[in-house]
Amino acid sequence: MSNRVVNILVPLISVVLGLLVGGIIMVVSGYDAIDGYIALWNGIFGDAYSIGNTIRQITPYILSGLAVAFAFRTGLFNIGVEGQLLMGWLAAAYVGYAIEGLPRIIHLPLALLAAAAAGAFWAFIVGFLKAKLHVHEVIASIMLNYTALYLTNAAIKSLSDGSFKTPTVLESATLRNQWLREITDNSSLHLGIFVAILMVVVMWFILEKTTRGYELKSVGFNKNAAEYAGMNVNRNIILAMTISGVFAGLGGAMEALGTYQNASIKAAASGIGFDGIAVALLGANNPIGVFFGASLFGSLKYGALNMPNAAGIPEEIVSIIIAVIILFVASGYILRVALEKFGKKKEGK
Amino acid sequence: MEYVIEMLGIRKEFGNFVANNNITLQLKKGEIHALLGENGAGKSTLMNVLFGLYQPEAGEIKVRGESVKITDPNKANDLGIGMVHQHFMLVENFTVTENIILGSEPTKLGAINIKDAAKDIAALSKKYNLDVDPYAKIEDISVGMQQRVEILKTLYRGAEILIFDEPTASLTPQEITELIAILKLLIKEGKSIIIITHKLKEIMEVSDRVTIIRKGEGIGTVVTAETNPDQLAELMVGRQVEFKTEKGEAHPTEEILNIENLIVADYRNIDKVKGLNLSVRRGEIVGIAGIDGNGQSELIEAITGLRKIKSGKVTLNGKDITGLKPRDITETGLGHIPQDRHKHGLVLDFPIGHNIALQTYYKSPISKGFIMDYRKINEKARQVIEEFDVRTGQGEMTPARALSGGNQQKAIIGREVDRDPDLLIAALPTRGLDVGAIEFIHSRLIEQRDKGKAVLLISFELDEVMNVSDRIAVIYDGTIVDNVYPKETSEQELGLLMAGEKRKAKAIKEGNE
Ligand SMILES: Nc1ncnc2c1ncn2[C@@H]1O[C@H](COP(=O)(O)OP(=O)(O)OP(=O)(O)O)[C@@H](O)[C@H]1O
Ligand SMILES: [Mg+2]
Numbered sequence: 125m126s127n128r129v130v131n132i133l134v135p136l137i138s139v140v141l142g143l144l145v146g147g148i149i150m151v152v153s154g155y156d157a158i159d160g161y162i163a164l165w166n167g168i169f170g171d172a173y174s175i176g177n178t179i180r181q182i183t184p185y186i187l188s189g190l191a192v193a194f195a196f197r198t199g200l201f202n203i204g205v206e207g208q209l210l211m212g213w214l215a216a217a218y219v220g221y222a223i224e225g226l227p228r229i230i231h232l233p234l235a236l237l238a239a240a241a242a243g244a245f246w247a248f249i250v251g252f253l254k255a256k257l258h259v260h261e262v263i264a265s266i267m268l269n270y271t272a273l274y275l276t277n278a279a280i281k282s283l284s285d286g287s288f289k290t291p292t293v294l295e296s297a298t299l300r301n302q303w304l305r306e307i308t309d310n311s312s313l314h315l316g317i318f319v320a321i322l323m324v325v326v327m328w329f330i331l332e333k334t335t336r337g338y339e340l341k342s343v344g345f346n347k348n349a350a351e352y353a354g355m356n357v358n359r360n361i362i363l364a365m366t367i368s369g370v371f372a373g374l375g376g377a378m379e380a381l382g383t384y385q386n387a388s389i390k391a392a393a394s395g396i397g398f399d400g401i402a403v404a405l406l407g408a409n410n411p412i413g414v415f416f417g418a419s420l421f422g423s424l425k426y427g428a429l430n431m432p433n434a435a436g437i438p439e440e441i442v443s444i445i446i447a448v449i450i451l452f453v454a455s456g457y458i459l460r461v462a463l464e465k466f467g468k469k470k471e472g473k
Numbered sequence: 474m475e476y477v478i479e480m481l482g483i484r485k486e487f488g489n490f491v492a493n494n495n496i497t498l499q500l501k502k503g504e505i506h507a508l509l510g511e512n513g514a515g516k517s518t519l520m521n522v523l524f525g526l527y528q529p530e531a532g533e534i535k536v537r538g539e540s541v542k543i544t545d546p547n548k549a550n551d552l553g554i555g556m557v558h559q560h561f562m563l564v565e566n567f568t569v570t571e572n573i574i575l576g577s578e579p580t581k582l583g584a585i586n587i588k589d590a591a592k593d594i595a596a597l598s599k600k601y602n603l604d605v606d607p608y609a610k611i612e613d614i615s616v617g618m619q620q621r622v623e624i625l626k627t628l629y630r631g632a633e634i635l636i637f638d639e640p641t642a643s644l645t646p647q648e649i650t651e652l653i654a655i656l657k658l659l660i661k662e663g664k665s666i667i668i669i670t671h672k673l674k675e676i677m678e679v680s681d682r683v684t685i686i687r688k689g690e691g692i693g694t695v696v697t698a699e700t701n702p703d704q705l706a707e708l709m710v711g712r713q714v715e716f717k718t719e720k721g722e723a724h725p726t727e728e729i730l731n732i733e734n735l736i737v738a739d740y741r742n743i744d745k746v747k748g749l750n751l752s753v754r755r756g757e758i759v760g761i762a763g764i765d766g767n768g769q770s771e772l773i774e775a776i777t778g779l780r781k782i783k784s785g786k787v788t789l790n791g792k793d794i795t796g797l798k799p800r801d802i803t804e805t806g807l808g809h810i811p812q813d814r815h816k817h818g819l820v821l822d823f824p825i826g827h828n829i830a831l832q833t834y835y836k837s838p839i840s841k842g843f844i845m846d847y848r849k850i851n852e853k854a855r856q857v858i859e860e861f862d863v864r865t866g867q868g869e870m871t872p873a874r875a876l877s878g879g880n881q882q883k884a885i886i887g888r889e890v891d892r893d894p895d896l897l898i899a900a901l902p903t904r905g906l907d908v909g910a911i912e913f914i915h916s917r918l919i920e921q922r923d924k925g926k927a928v929l930l931i932s933f934e935l936d937e938v939m940n941v942s943d944r945i946a947v948i949y950d951g952t953i954v955d956n957v958y959p960k961e962t963s964e965q966e967l968g969l970l971m972a973g974e975k976r977k978a979k980a981i982k983e984g985n986e
Binding site: 341 | 777801809816818819820827831832835843844845
C-alpha cells in the first residue's frame, strides 16, 4: 500500500471507527444514534449560520494548537498556552477599547500585536526560567496559568470599575466584518480565521525554511549537538518558548476582537489552551495537520451543542461521544501499523 | 552436529530497502561465532531479529532444533538468548543491582527484594570473574565495567546464548584483553556466543567460526583456524584490502595550534588537564596516545570551546581562542570529529542530509540571509555521501537514526573533512568502522596533512596512533609527558610512557641503542 493511500485512509477510518463506537454508546444508553449524528451534522454544516459559527469556533483552536505544536517541535512542552492566551486576550481587549482615534488599518494590527506581545512575554518568562535557572517548563507554565487567570481577572475588575467585563472594543479594532456576517446569516464569524491561516503558514515557514527554525529544531532534538555546532542553546530555548507564546496570545486576540469583543472575568480557565494540546497531537505537530486537527476538534465541539436540543441526548453523553471520536483519531498510528502489515502481506502473496 | 541457534534464509526489509537477504547463521553449542561484514552490511539488523526486536519478512529461526517465533525480547529471554548492545541500555543513576533486576524484579511478599538479588548478582559476578560491585552506581563506573553489568544482566536472566554487538568498539586495549578472557570463561561454563566486531585480530583470537555478510547477502561461514585476516577482509569487501595506509614524509611548517599551561576540570570540578603544553604545526598529524581518562576528553572539549578553561592559553591560527564560543573557534579554522557520535555528532531525528549542514547551515551557499536552501543542502549531502561512501537506505533523506553505526561515523567525518579546516581534531575517528573504511579515513587524514592542514588525532589504539601520526604526544595524568616519533619508538616504550613510567621508558630506549 502506498504511503499516500495510507495517509488518507488512516484519518478516514479512524473517524469512522470513532463514530461507530460513539453510536454504540448512544444506543446502549438508550438514544437514537442516527438522530444523534444528524443533529451533530446539522450543528456543524446544517446551514450558513452553523457553518459560520463552526469556523469561528475553529479559529482559536488553530492558534492554540500551533502554540503547542511549535513548542513540541522545538523540544518543549508548553502547557502554559492557556495563561498566554488569557494575557493576549486582555491585552487585545485593552488596546482595542482604550486607544481612540486611530484608523482601523493601524488600530486592529496594533491590538493584534499587543496580544502577541502579551502572550510572548508570558511564555518568555517560562523560557527564561528554564534556560537560566533550569526550572522545568511544565512547572513554570502551570504556575503562570493560575497567575494569568487571577491577574487578568483583577485587571478586568479594576479597568471596568468593578464590573465583570471590559468595555467593548472600538469599531476600529474589531475583527468583525459585515460581509462575513451577512453571508453566514448573522453568525459571529469574523476575520480571525485569516489571521489563523496566515499563522499556519508562518509556523511552517519558520520551521522549514529559516536558519532559525533549523537551530530551534536542533536544540529541541539534541542540545549537545546544537552546542557542538555553535548554536546558543539558552537563547534558542527562550526564543522557541516566546514564539510559541505569540501564537497563544493571538489565540486570545481572536476571542477579544472577534467572538466576544471584550475580556470578561472567568471562574476557570477557558480550556482553549489545554485543548490546543489535543489539537497539536491530532495534527502530529505539523502546521497543516494542526489546521485539520483544529477543524475536526472545533467542528465536533460546536456541532455537539446541537445534540441535546435536536436529539435530546444529555450533554454528558455528548461529551463522551466527542471524546471517543477524538481518541480514535489521535490513536490513528495504531491503525497505521496495522495497515502497513496488511499491505505487506498482500504484496507478499 | 548440534546447533543451539539456526537462522535460516532470513530476510529483513525496511520499507523498500532490503537489509538482510537470505542469510543463514548456525551457532554450535559452546562456540564463539563471529559475524563479520562492512558497515551497513546488516549485522546489527540480523542480531536484532534474533533478539526479537525486528520481525523477519522471511526465513526460519530454530532454537535447539525447534522452530520458534521470537516476537519480542522477552520471548528471546525465555529462550535463553541475551544481547549486549553496542550502546548500553543502563539507567545512569541506578545501582548495578537495580539495573540488572529492572523489568524482572524478584519480590518477597510483594516487595522488591534487593538484598537477595544483590547476593545472587555478587555470586554470578564471582563465578564469571566479572568483578562487579552490585551496589555501585552506573554513573560512577567505567565503560568496561558497564559492559560487564550488561553481561551480568543477560546471565542473571538465564541466558545460554549471548549476542555481543561490537563489544570492543568502546573499550580500551586493556579492557579488551579482559573481555576476551571473560568470553573464554563463558564458553567454558557451557554458553554459546555470537560476536560482532570489525577487528580481524580479535576474530582470529577468539572465534571458532566466522559468518560473513556483504551488503545484506549471506556470503558463507568459514572455520577460523583455516583462514587468515587477508582472506576474511576479501570475503567481506569482495576485493583485496590494504591494511597499512601509504604515507610519505611529513613537511611541517608554521605552528597552527599552541597550548600553554592548560588547566581544565571535569564535571565534578576535579582537575583533569593539569598544566598541559602542546604544539601542532601545519602539515603534520599529531597523535595523542594515552589510556582513557587521562584528560583526553577534557582537552578536546577545552580546545573546541565546549568546556570552560580554568587557566592557560590556547592559540589557533595565531589567534587567542581561550574562552571563545564554539562558533568563533570553528570560524577560526577548527574541525571536530567528536568522540561520542550520538551525543555531539548528530541530530538523530534529522535526515542525514540535514546533519551534513550542521556546521555550515548559517553560511552561504547553504543558506542566504536567514533562508535555508534545502536544495543546496541535499546537493552537498549527496556529494559527501558519495565521496565518503556513506551507505544509506534512502539517500540523503534517510533519518540519521536509521543509519548503521559505522555509516553515521562516516557521515560525521565527511562533514568535517569536507569543510577543509586548518586544524582537524579527530577523536577516535575510526571507532566502529570496518577495515576498508578505516583505511579510507586514514588516507583522507593524510591527504589533509599533505595539503598543509594539521590533524590532531586522539586514539586509544596504538596501531592507529603508530600508523597515522607523524609525531606522538603521550598524555598521562593531564599533561603531555613526552613527544616521540613513530619510527623511533616501540609499542613497549609507548606503553610505559602511557602508564606514567617515563624513567623506565628512557632506560629501555637507551638500552636498545
Ligand atoms: N530502522 C531502520 N530503518 C531503516 N533502515 C535501517 C534501519 N536499521 C538499519 N537500517 C539500514 O539497514 C542497513 C544495515 O544496518 P545495520 O545496522 O544492520 O548495519 P551493520 O552491519 O550493523 O553496520 P555497522 O558495522 O556500521 O554497525 C543499513 O544500510 C541501515 O541504513
Ligand atoms: Mg551495527
